[in-house]
Amino acid sequence: MKCSKCNMDAVAHQPYSGAHLCRKHLIEDVERKVKKDIRQLQMVEKNDSIAVALSGGKDSVVLLYLLHKLFSKRPDITLFAVTIDEGISGYREHTIEIAQKVTDMLGIQLHVISMKGELGKSLDEVAAEERDKGACSFCGVFRKKLLNMTARKLGATKLAVGHNLDDEAQTAFLNVLRGDVGRMSRMHKKQQGLVYRIKPLRSVPEKEVALYAILQNLPVDFSECPYAHEAMRGEVRDIINSIEVKHPGTKYSILRGSDETARLLNIAQQDVTLSVCSVCGEPTAAEVCQSCRLLGQKQDMVDFVKG
Amino acid sequence: MKCSKCNMDAVAHQPYSGAHLCRKHLIEDVERKVKKDIRQLQMVEKNDSIAVALSGGKDSVVLLYLLHKLFSKRPDITLFAVTIDEGISGYREHTIEIAQKVTDMLGIQLHVISMKGELGKSLDEVAAEERDKGACSFCGVFRKKLLNMTARKLGATKLAVGHNLDDEAQTAFLNVLRGDVGRMSRMHKKQQGLVYRIKPLRSVPEKEVALYAILQNLPVDFSECPYAHEAMRGEVRDIINSIEVKHPGTKYSILRGSDETARLLNIAQQDVTLSVCSVCGEPTAAEVCQSCRLLGQKQDMVDFVKG
Numbered sequence: 357m358k359c360s361k362c363n364m365d366a367v368a369h370q371p372y373s374g375a376h377l378c379r380k381h382l383i384e385d386v387e388r389k390v391k392k393d394i395r396q397l398q399m400v401e402k403n404d405s406i407a408v409a410l411s412g413g414k415d416s417v418v419l420l421y422l423l424h425k426l427f428s429k430r431p432d433i434t435l436f437a438v439t440i441d442e443g444i445s446g447y448r449e450h451t452i453e454i455a456q457k458v459t460d461m462l463g464i465q466l467h468v469i470s471m472k473g474e475l476g477k478s479l480d481e482v483a484a485e486e487r488d489k490g491a492c493s494f495c496g497v498f499r500k501k502l503l504n505m506t507a508r509k510l511g512a513t514k515l516a517v518g519h520n521l522d523d524e525a526q527t528a529f530l531n532v533l534r535g536d537v538g539r540m541s542r543m544h545k546k547q548q549g550l551v552y553r554i555k556p557l558r559s560v561p562e563k564e565v566a567l568y569a570i571l572q573n574l575p576v577d578f579s580e581c582p583y584a585h586e587a588m589r590g591e592v593r594d595i596i597n598s599i600e601v602k603h604p605g606t607k608y609s610i611l612r613g614s615d616e617t618a619r620l621l622n623i624a625q626q627d628v629t630l631s632v633c634s635v636c637g638e639p640t641a642a643e644v645c646q647s648c649r650l651l652g653q654k655q656d657m658v659d660f661v662k663g
Numbered sequence: 664m665k666c667s668k669c670n671m672d673a674v675a676h677q678p679y680s681g682a683h684l685c686r687k688h689l690i691e692d693v694e695r696k697v698k699k700d701i702r703q704l705q706m707v708e709k710n711d712s713i714a715v716a717l718s719g720g721k722d723s724v725v726l727l728y729l730l731h732k733l734f735s736k737r738p739d740i741t742l743f744a745v746t747i748d749e750g751i752s753g754y755r756e757h758t759i760e761i762a763q764k765v766t767d768m769l770g771i772q773l774h775v776i777s778m779k780g781e782l783g784k785s786l787d788e789v790a791a792e793e794r795d796k797g798a799c800s801f802c803g804v805f806r807k808k809l810l811n812m813t814a815r816k817l818g819a820t821k822l823a824v825g826h827n828l829d830d831e832a833q834t835a836f837l838n839v840l841r842g843d844v845g846r847m848s849r850m851h852k853k854q855q856g857l858v859y860r861i862k863p864l865r866s867v868p869e870k871e872v873a874l875y876a877i878l879q880n881l882p883v884d885f886s887e888c889p890y891a892h893e894a895m896r897g898e899v900r901d902i903i904n905s906i907e908v909k910h911p912g913t914k915y916s917i918l919r920g921s922d923e924t925a926r927l928l929n930i931a932q933q934d935v936t937l938s939v940c941s942v943c944g945e946p947t948a949a950e951v952c953q954s955c956r957l958l959g960q961k962q963d964m965v966d967f968v969k970g
Contacts, residue, residue: 617928
């Protein structure tokens with residue numbers, strides 16, 4: 357099959373656009389989508405200092421590479437990377453190596469933050485004690501907190517995360533299945549104490565992110581985290597993928613509808629004012645933040661956090 | 664298995680509530696849900712004249728039966744039934760018989776409106792000419808228009824339709840897949856020229872509506888329309904049903920979230936003022952209503968409608 361834009365061999369097919377694309381034009385198309393979203397959603401502003409959440413997986417490596425490609429010539433924009441080392445034996449060591457490799461390659465500063473160092477226990481230790489709950493619910497809360505804390509302490513004005521189109525469509529879908537209107541409206545909200553999160557890859561399908569990484573020869577790790585993923589998200593991923601096959605473009609429809617809904621919900625709702633967690637001092641809508649509530653089930657960890 | 668509320672044999676299991684219910688308590692539970700929604704959403708008000716859309720299928724027969732049971736003693740409330748005869752040979756004749764039977768039984772006036780009589784052609788004739796498009800897209804538009812027109816001309820203040828929980832969850836889901844925020848927010852809107860639609864069965868799962876019809880010995884027809892249903896809705900029905908099995912209560916979560924979203928979207932959005940269709944004079948947001956646009960592809964039908 358030939359590229360729809362030139363005479364080269366196609367490396368990718370986009371059922372949602374009807375196009376077949378060669379290496380050059382697929383790369384161009386991914387970059388066009390990212391640039392368009394950054395511009396339209398004003399993700400990057402003058403004098404921004406952007407903390408990039410870098411796990412070493414394909415999404416975050418492509419994210420860092422693209423932000424570097426787009427903004428490294430801008431003297432007013434600072435980029436640095438933050439990797440959370442959750443302490444997942446046999447998995448995280450390798451992705452941290454990749455994070456070091458890619459930041460070395462691009463000349464970007466990397467901060468590796470250890471969950472055990474910050475919260476007193478590694479995820480492996482938490483998982484061993486919480487066999488019934490699964491590690492993912494803890495990991496998500498702890499990782500988010502540490503990323504925000506680190507970005508804020510290092511003076512970041514933005515926190516870039518590697519969520520792609522599939523992730524965003526799945527999240528929108530999960531919110532609908534759960535009837536979670538609060539989460540729907542919080543998707544783009546600026547909140548005090550929380551470094552504003554930007555998602556430059558949100559319009560790029562997961563497949564194209566992976567292909568971009570391969571075509572650009574980026575050092576990435578395609579292995580999966582050994583802990584099972586959130587069960588319902590896995591189901592939703594399969595559901596959306598099977599709908600997308602029959603109705604190409606559905607992921608984009610979900611994303612656009614979700615954006616428009618969030619925009620209107622934000623008009624209708626009053627801003628939630630965040631206060632600070634009485635245990636750790638980090639921003640929260642409640643008296644004690646979710647991270648400390650989870651940790652609080654283990655008094656030793658609360659004592660640790662309290663100092 | 665015994666009923667969770669008494670010592671009788673259970674006839675139904677509700678995985679979302681954990682209850683097993685006998686005949687008496689299932690009937691009570693369905694009626695409780697309907698009464699609660701009618702009260703909370705103020706579906707029926709003093710001096711209402713309610714047109715009930717009666718196809719003769721299980722949902723509309725249960726709807727009419729329940730509204731009669733709840734309101735026939737109220738001197739200020741009028742109930743009458745409207746059946747649209749689309750002209751679907753071998754199917755509709757039978758359901759019209761049921762509509763006559765059930766309205767005779769309850770002593771409720773029935774108005775049968777013929778699509779051919781009103782619009783010039785039966786659905787069978789339209790379907791024969793529109794093999795590529797399928798009959799359902801025409802039928803939905805035409806039926807909705809005729810129901811509204813008839814209800815309004817007969818002085819109805821409300822138009823009751825038999826949508827159950829499954830229908831509502833599917834519609835909310837389809838709106839999300841299509842990113843159709845307009846439709847999300849229109850779900851409960853009062854609009855000039857449109858008789859306000861109420862859905863008293865919206866919190867009753869389809870299975871329980873069917874069971875209620877059987878347990879109350881109502882004359883219903885469980886046969887399906889010979890025209891294929893909207894393809895994507897069929898897929899969505901299967902998807903939601905399979906999620907509901909694994910996560911009981913999901914249909915309710917979808918409905919509650921969709922209600923809350925619609926409520927907030929209505930706060931955020933300006934009211935759409937409907938004008939009248941320049942062809943038929945019925946309410947529409949466009950210059951020409953969708954029904955006349957579809958009919959317009961057949962000039963003879965437009966001439967017919969124009970007079």
